[in-house]
Amino acid sequence: MMERDALQDLVQVQRDDFSVAEHYQRLQQAAGNTGAVVFFVGTVRAESETDPVLALELEHYPAMTEKSLRSLVVEARSRWSLDAITIVHRVGKLAVGQQIVLVAVSSRHRDEAFLSARFLMDTLKTQAPFWKKEHRRSGAYWVAAREQDDAAVAEWRQGNR
Amino acid sequence: MMERDALQDLVQVQRDDFSVAEHYQRLQQAAGNTGAVVFFVGTVRAESETDPVLALELEHYPAMTEKSLRSLVVEARSRWSLDAITIVHRVGKLAVGQQIVLVAVSSRHRDEAFLSARFLMDTLKTQAPFWKKEHRRSGAYWVAAREQDDAAVAEWRQGNR
Amino acid sequence: MIQVLFFAQLRELLDCDSIELPAQAVHVAGDLVPVLVTARPHWAEVLQSKPWLVSVNQTMAKSTTGVNDGDEVALFPPVTGG
Amino acid sequence: MIQVLFFAQLRELLDCDSIELPAQAVHVAGDLVPVLVTARPHWAEVLQSKPWLVSVNQTMAKSTTGVNDGDEVALFPPVTGG
Numbered sequence: 001m002m003e004r005d006a007l008q009d010l011v012q013v014q015r016d017d018f019s020v021a022e023h024y025q026r027l028q029q030a031a032g033n034t035g036a037v038v039f040f041v042g043t044v045r046a047e048s049e050t051d052p053v054l055a056l057e058l059e060h061y062p063a064m065t066e067k068s069l070r071s072l073v074v075e076a077r078s079r080w081s082l083d084a085i086t087i088v089h090r091v092g093k094l095a096v097g098q099q100i101v102l103v104a105v106s107s108r109h110r111d112e113a114f115l116s117a118r119f120l121m122d123t124l125k126t127q128a129p130f131w132k133k134e135h136r137r138s139g140a141y142w143v144a145a146r147e148q149d150d151a152a153v154a155e156w157r158q159g160n161r
Numbered sequence: 162m163m164e165r166d167a168l169q170d171l172v173q174v175q176r177d178d179f180s181v182a183e184h185y186q187r188l189q190q191a192a193g194n195t196g197a198v199v200f201f202v203g204t205v206r207a208e209s210e211t212d213p214v215l216a217l218e219l220e221h222y223p224a225m226t227e228k229s230l231r232s233l234v235v236e237a238r239s240r241w242s243l244d245a246i247t248i249v250h251r252v253g254k255l256a257v258g259q260q261i262v263l264v265a266v267s268s269r270h271r272d273e274a275f276l277s278a279r280f281l282m283d284t285l286k287t288q289a290p291f292w293k294k295e296h297r298r299s300g301a302y303w304v305a306a307r308e309q310d311d312a313a314v315a316e317w318r319q320g321n322r
Numbered sequence: 323m324i325q326v327l328f329f330a331q332l333r334e335l336l337d338c339d340s341i342e343l344p345a346q347a348v349h350v351a352g353d354l355v356p357v358l359v360t361a362r363p364h365w366a367e368v369l370q371s372k373p374w375l376v377s378v379n380q381t382m383a384k385s386t387t388g389v390n391d392g393d394e395v396a397l398f399p400p401v402t403g404g
Numbered sequence: 405m406i407q408v409l410f411f412a413q414l415r416e417l418l419d420c421d422s423i424e425l426p427a428q429a430v431h432v433a434g435d436l437v438p439v440l441v442t443a444r445p446h447w448a449e450v451l452q453s454k455p456w457l458v459s460v461n462q463t464m465a466k467s468t469t470g471v472n473d474g475d476e477v478a479l480f481p482p483v484t485g486g
Contacts, residue, residue, distance in 0.1 A: 021182030028204070033258035038278075039200035040271065042404060043189070058403070059330050061396060064380035089403060097194035101404050110201065110486075111313075114279045117199075121271055121404055127382065129396075130403025131330035142331040145400030152272075203486055219485070220412050222478060225462035250485060262486050271404075282486055288464065290478075291485025292412035303413040306482030 006077070008084035008106075011069045013060065015092040018102055023086050031083035031106035038113040040121055042101045044094050053134045058091045058100070061129035065089070068128045076105070076120055080112040087120065089130065119161070122152040167238070169245035172230045174221065176253040179263055184247050192244035192267035199274040201282055203262040205255050214295045219252045219261070222290035226250070229289045237266070237281055241273040248281065250291065280322070283313040324348055324389060326358070329398035335368045345391035351376040352385030354395060375400060406430055406471060408440070411480035417450045427473035433458040434467030436477060457482060 008030040010023075020041060027037060046052040069087050076082060086104040094100060103120045107113040132143040155161040169191040173179075181202060188198060207213040230248050237243060247265040255261060264281045268274040293304040316322040327340045347357045354376060359366045376383045377396045389395060409422045429439045436458060441448045458465045459478045471477060 020185050021180075024181050024202075033204045033206075035204060035206040037200075037202045037204075039198075039202075040275070041185075041198045041200075042271065043194045043196055043198070045194075045196040045269065060403070061327070061329055061377070061380070061398070063394070064377060064396070067380050068382075108206065110203065110279075110282055114201070114275065114282075118271075118275045121275075125404040126401060128403050129329065129377070129398065129401055131399065132402045133330075142334075142399070143402040145402055221485070222409070222411055222459070222462070222480070224476070225459060225478070228462050229464075286486040287483060289485050290411065290459070290480065290483055292481065293484045294412075303416075303481070304484040306484055 006084075009073055010086045010088075011066055011073060012088045013062075013065050013069075014088065014090060017090070017099060018088045020099075020102065023088065023102055023104060027084050027086050027104050027106050034083040034106055035108045036110040036113040037104065037106045038110075038117040040101075040103045040117050041099055042121075044096050044098050044100060046096050047134070048136075051136045051138050053096060053136055055096065055135040056094045056100070057133040057135065057140075058094065059131045059133070060089075060091045064129045069124065072120055072123050072127065075123070076116045079119065080107065080116045081109075082107050082112065082116055085116075085120070087124070089124075089128070091130070093135075115161075119156055122149070122156060122161075125149045126153045167245075170234055171247045171249075172227055172234060173247075173249045174223075174226050174230075175249065175251060178251070178260060179249045181260075181263065184249065184263055184265060188245050188247050188265050188267050195244040195267055196269045197271040197274040198265065198267045199271075199278040201262075201264045201278050202260055203282075205257050205259050205261060207257050208295075209297075212297045212299050214257055214297055216257065216296040217255045217261070218294040218296065218301075219250075219255065220292045220294070221250075221252045225290045230285065233281055233284050233288065236284070237277045240280065241268065241277045242270075243268050243273065243277055246277075246281070248285070250285075250289070252291070254296075276322075280317055283310070283317060283322075286310045287314045324391070325394045326354065327394065327396040329396060331399050332368070332374055332397055336365055345389075348389045348395075350385065351378055351383040351387045351389060351395070353389070354397065369397075372399070374398060406473065407476045408436065409476065409478040411478060413481045414450070414456055414479055418447055427471075430471045430477075432467065433460055433465040433469045433471055433477070435471070436479065451479075454481070456480060 044056045084106040088102040105113050105117045134141050205217045245267040249263040266274050266278045295302050323342045355369050374397045405424045456479045
């Protein structure tokens with residue numbers, strides 16, 4: 001399940017864990033060590049002490065997932081001058097503390113690397129077809145979408161972020 | 162040359178290269194895998210094709226460097242709720258493509274991780290006593306400070322970033 | 323025919339992964355819920371309880387997005403990845 | 405005495421790492437350049453060519469920051485790390 005956009009870009013949806021070290025190396029090589037790299041990694045949080053999340057189950061819409069992630073990559077490239085992009089997102093059942101998502105961008109300038117990585121995370125959260133179900137001691141619950149996530153994307157669209 | 166602020170924080174100035182993989186692992190362990198990690202890595206750029214940078218020489222003010230970096234860490238912690246921070250900055254002579262600086266932040270929320278990492282890079286650029294000298298084929302040149310770097314810090318101070 | 327897929331909470335509430343609908347009944351994405359409710363009256367409460375998101379051929383759609391014979395359509399809750 | 409350190413381009417232009425100044429001449433950071441110019445007239449051109457940054461005891465200073473006997477002061481160009 002691997003797709004390349006520009007030759008420098010990597011979009012991957014997978015059940016297995018990923019190695020930050022390996023993806024950092026790939027990104028630097030693909031970009032030719034261009035100056036600035038920003039990495040984001042999200043992990044499963046326990047959230048609550050009284051009824052902690054024990055595991056997270058990530059469902060997705062396989063035929064749509066990589067297509068939607070690739071369109072975010074294309075949009076990021078249209079907004080900023082970027083040398084290489086990596087998006088890796090896991091699906092399946094993940095224990096607390098495990099890595100869920102990696103977004104990494106390489107650019108000549110730090111502002112563009114920071115902005116584009118944040119843009120990719122903000123838009124991924126509201127536009128890529130993933131759904132989280134929390135397994136807690138008291139039961140299993142679908143995670144509700146957060147209004148501030150939609151607000152963040154609206155700000156990007158209006159040029160306020 | 163290692164100093165800890167909160168027990169979770171690491172500020173280090175060194176001649177040797179650093180391992181992103183090792184620092185990622187340390188940060189996640191120190192923070193207890195809290196949800197969101199943002200990493201920034203800056204590398205030496207060639208800058209020009211006709212008269213490329215061959216190496217960068219980084220001078221610093223040893224007695225002041227870590228003190229100033231630690232004060233940036235304290236300021237970041239006063240602005241956002243952060244679980245762990247790492248700043249590593251190299252000094253000495255670095256070849257093109259080599260790593261110069263690492264700033265990494267772990268937080269429960271991605272916005273705070275993105276904002277604080279960018280804040281630390283912006284303020285480090287204008288307030289920590291490092292000076293870069295470029296060695297090009299045509300000679301050696303001290304790098305001039307960029308006005309937009311000062312402007313970035315002014316925006317943070319005014320609450321506009 | 324139009325293939326209709328359900329995901330996440332909606333899939334669980336309907337206890338159904340996918341169904342097929344005759345193409346002639348669905349012209350735009352906004353027709354989906356009324357047509358589904360007519361076909362499966364016992365789904366009315368779930369389908370009308372929230373504004374579910376719709377994709378047409380794996381792209382997010384509006385209620386005015388056209389739907390044609392052979393298309394793959396999906397209904398799902400707001401996404402929560404990342 | 406006050407220890408005065410020079411860094412980077414300024415260190416190279418003066419060809420000097422550090423000097424000592426008598427404490428009684430320097431009350432605030434803004435006194436440094438005039439006092440240095442009096443002590444070393446051949447440094448005048450370099451010292452007055454740009455607004456060099458000043459630190460007092462390893463903290464960035466303004467021209468009004470107080471300087472006391474035994475302090476470590478430094479003069480340097482705008483920083484360019486990161």
